[in-house]
Amino acid sequence: MMGRLLNTRTLPLLATVVVFVLIYAVCAAQYPAMLGLRVLGNLLTDNAFLGILAVGMTVVVVAGGIDLSVGAVMGLTTVALARLIEGAGLPPLAAFALVLAGGALFGAGIGAAIHVLKAPAFIVTLTAMFLARGCALLISTDSIPIHTAGYDALAGAGLALPGGGRLTLVAGIMLLTFIGGGILLHGTRFGARVFALGGNAHFAQLMGINTRSTTILVHAFCSLMAALAGIVFSLYTRSGYALTGTGVELDAIAAVVIGGTLLTGGVGGVAGSFIGVLIQGLILTWITFDGTLSSWWTKIAIGALLFVFIAVQRLILLASTRYGRSGAGPGAPTTPHPAASTPVARSSAPGAAAPSAP
Amino acid sequence: MKTLLTSRMLGNRSGKRLLGMGTAVLLGALAAGCDSGDKKGLTVGFSQIGSESGWRAAETKLARQGAEAKGITLKFSDAQQRQENQIKAVRSFIAQGVDAILLAPVVSSGWDEVLGEAKAANIPVILLDRQIDTPNVDLYLTAVTSDTIEEGRVAGRWLAGKVQGRDCRIVEIQGTVGASLVANRKKGFEEAIATAPNLHLVRTQSGEFTRAKGKEVMEGFLKAEAPGSICAVYSHNDDMMIGAIQAIKEAGLKPGTDILTVSIDGVPDIFKAMADGDANATVELAPDMAPRAYDILLAYRKDHAPPPKWVQTPSKLYEPDTAAAEYARRKDLY
Numbered sequence: 291m292m293g294r295l296l297n298t299r300t301l302p303l304l305a306t307v308v309v310f311v312l313i314y315a316v317c318a319a320q321y322p323a324m325l326g327l328r329v330l331g332n333l334l335t336d337n338a339f340l341g342i343l344a345v346g347m348t349v350v351v352v353a354g355g356i357d358l359s360v361g362a363v364m365g366l367t368t369v370a371l372a373r374l375i376e377g378a379g380l381p382p383l384a385a386f387a388l389v390l391a392g393g394a395l396f397g398a399g400i401g402a403a404i405h406v407l408k409a410p411a412f413i414v415t416l417t418a419m420f421l422a423r424g425c426a427l428l429i430s431t432d433s434i435p436i437h438t439a440g441y442d443a444l445a446g447a448g449l450a451l452p453g454g455g456r457l458t459l460v461a462g463i464m465l466l467t468f469i470g471g472g473i474l475l476h477g478t479r480f481g482a483r484v485f486a487l488g489g490n491a492h493f494a495q496l497m498g499i500n501t502r503s504t505t506i507l508v509h510a511f512c513s514l515m516a517a518l519a520g521i522v523f524s525l526y527t528r529s530g531y532a533l534t535g536t537g538v539e540l541d542a543i544a545a546v547v548i549g550g551t552l553l554t555g556g557v558g559g560v561a562g563s564f565i566g567v568l569i570q571g572l573i574l575t576w577i578t579f580d581g582t583l584s585s586w587w588t589k590i591a592i593g594a595l596l597f598v599f600i601a602v603q604r605l606i607l608l609a610s611t612r613y614g615r616s617g618a619g620p621g622a623p624t625t626p627h628p629a630a631s632t633p634v635a636r637s638s639a640p641g642a643a644a645p646s647a648p
Numbered sequence: 649m650k651t652l653l654t655s656r657m658l659g660n661r662s663g664k665r666l667l668g669m670g671t672a673v674l675l676g677a678l679a680a681g682c683d684s685g686d687k688k689g690l691t692v693g694f695s696q697i698g699s700e701s702g703w704r705a706a707e708t709k710l711a712r713q714g715a716e717a718k719g720i721t722l723k724f725s726d727a728q729q730r731q732e733n734q735i736k737a738v739r740s741f742i743a744q745g746v747d748a749i750l751l752a753p754v755v756s757s758g759w760d761e762v763l764g765e766a767k768a769a770n771i772p773v774i775l776l777d778r779q780i781d782t783p784n785v786d787l788y789l790t791a792v793t794s795d796t797i798e799e800g801r802v803a804g805r806w807l808a809g810k811v812q813g814r815d816c817r818i819v820e821i822q823g824t825v826g827a828s829l830v831a832n833r834k835k836g837f838e839e840a841i842a843t844a845p846n847l848h849l850v851r852t853q854s855g856e857f858t859r860a861k862g863k864e865v866m867e868g869f870l871k872a873e874a875p876g877s878i879c880a881v882y883s884h885n886d887d888m889m890i891g892a893i894q895a896i897k898e899a900g901l902k903p904g905t906d907i908l909t910v911s912i913d914g915v916p917d918i919f920k921a922m923a924d925g926d927a928n929a930t931v932e933l934a935p936d937m938a939p940r941a942y943d944i945l946l947a948y949r950k951d952h953a954p955p956p957k958w959v960q961t962p963s964k965l966y967e968p969d970t971a972a973a974e975y976a977r978r979k980d981l982y
Contacts, residue, residue: 323744332739336732431825435757435781445761454769455743527731527758533825534731574733578740581693581723585733 301606302550303562310565313572321579329575331455337571338464339519339526343542344563345471346515351546352475353508354488354555355411360516360542361535362422363393367520369426372434372530382441389517397513401506426532433531445525460522471560484508488555544592545570548599689719693741694750698729701857701887702915703935706982711938718942731755735762742769748945749773750938756781756828763787774945776937778829790944790955792937796829799963800836802931803910806965807880808844810908816879819869820852821862821892823884833884833912855888862888866895880908886918886930893926904928914966916978922971934961
């Protein structure tokens, strides 16, 4: 019973949950105020944009890719929104629709470039990152406040929690995104194709999966999430600024890895990424509560955690292949090809469309 | 909330057992942690932008020293140049129930929401060294800043006086784009040199307030302009100027003689450069913003009279004659 439940998919996730609970317990022991709903509400609101980015990133990483452009796309979205609403006088909802469509198109372009050029996702999305950041700075180098009346109402919307905290609209959007992302990845045919592509692109092609459309859709989804994160960030600060989200793509990747998704693709899920985001937020909150530590300790702690998680994942994978339990997600073959889930087998596949992560 | 989420994600028996253990740990912690410490002095949260320049490090150091001298418990948070980190820090300060918040905002807009929360929690917020862009000035108690336009003017006036009618091509190294400070230091300087037709601002580029970038930008200027045609360099901070001085030396020119320098901040290294004859002038941006804010705060808590919305710090220009003494006075502060 336990053996069946604790496989390569659930073990990393379980480890993540344990780490989260431990950190929260330590924090709460030191600062009881951290147990309050206010801190929890803050944690969800303050990390809403990161969570949404992590949903998109999870899907890309499960598909065996990576996307370094999400932070820049988010920044571009905030500036574009500010310009559309304040400059062009567009109603906020119309502006949202425009930037979401723009984001999805941008991502589809990235996916097409990766597939057609057979270029590593790392390089293509790096190019996209420079492109998006450059466009954002071209639109405006200043931070543009959004004062439209309806915007304030949207930004301020939320449910009061007992204890002074609030479950804000942006936090709600983030939670819904995670649920939606979970359904997409684990409950649809598209999700199954994503796992197959990340597990072994060559086999996926042989199985009759259209790797081109899957790659394009995966990246379109990820950039769509980046644009949504941009909307959330613009609601969060009621302004647009071109340098928003510098380096945040790396935080999103860290959340995904801490959450138990393998950077080699084919294994993972959004639930772990959610905890990964919360762990990062929690460490920063704890450091702020302490008030004497340098906040660069956040980076050191995240770095150490990442290292531990990567090592743990590797060990679990090794152990599971030795005992014949495959690390398969839904949609991938379960037991007959235990070696199929190891990177060695995959990298020898010629013409793999989705390159593995660096 | 958290219980719901974790059980959804685990969805199995071992998970539930684990969750039970976790809850027990949490409850134990709650019981153990009820003594929330001494409540003697004030607790003040300070959300600092980062530690990108020597000036900011000095501001932080003076904030710590000043707090200690006045018996204030300072909760310090370095935002690493990111607005979201500052918003998180301010929210954490509110959740902790601090008595006041000092905020050095990294950008000018986007603070309404979180400052509104501070106001709702009756926690006064004092802005340090930069203003914010908001239609609702009730969101903060006061702003302790220098007049950043005046700083640019002081620098420009000094240069106009120094070159005395001689034709002068000036290059400008700007700070990080997006900050009101940068626009103002540029505006003030341009105002001051507009009165002198012999002064021309020929090139301007961002050096992002860092030495390395300042050096890089100056190298670019020296390559782009004809040799010997740059007469002066104006930098939005001293750190970029120190980088630029290095670039000028590497190009085989003598900074302070072949190319005049004027910059803003007054960090020790620029005084050292002035004492060595490598720099000509700096406009001091007084780094003791936080101690001034503590005084305002203590006075406000005593008599509840709101202070003026803008408390201005002086912008004084220093030249090489006093540089050695000023360097000795400051070097331990930074």
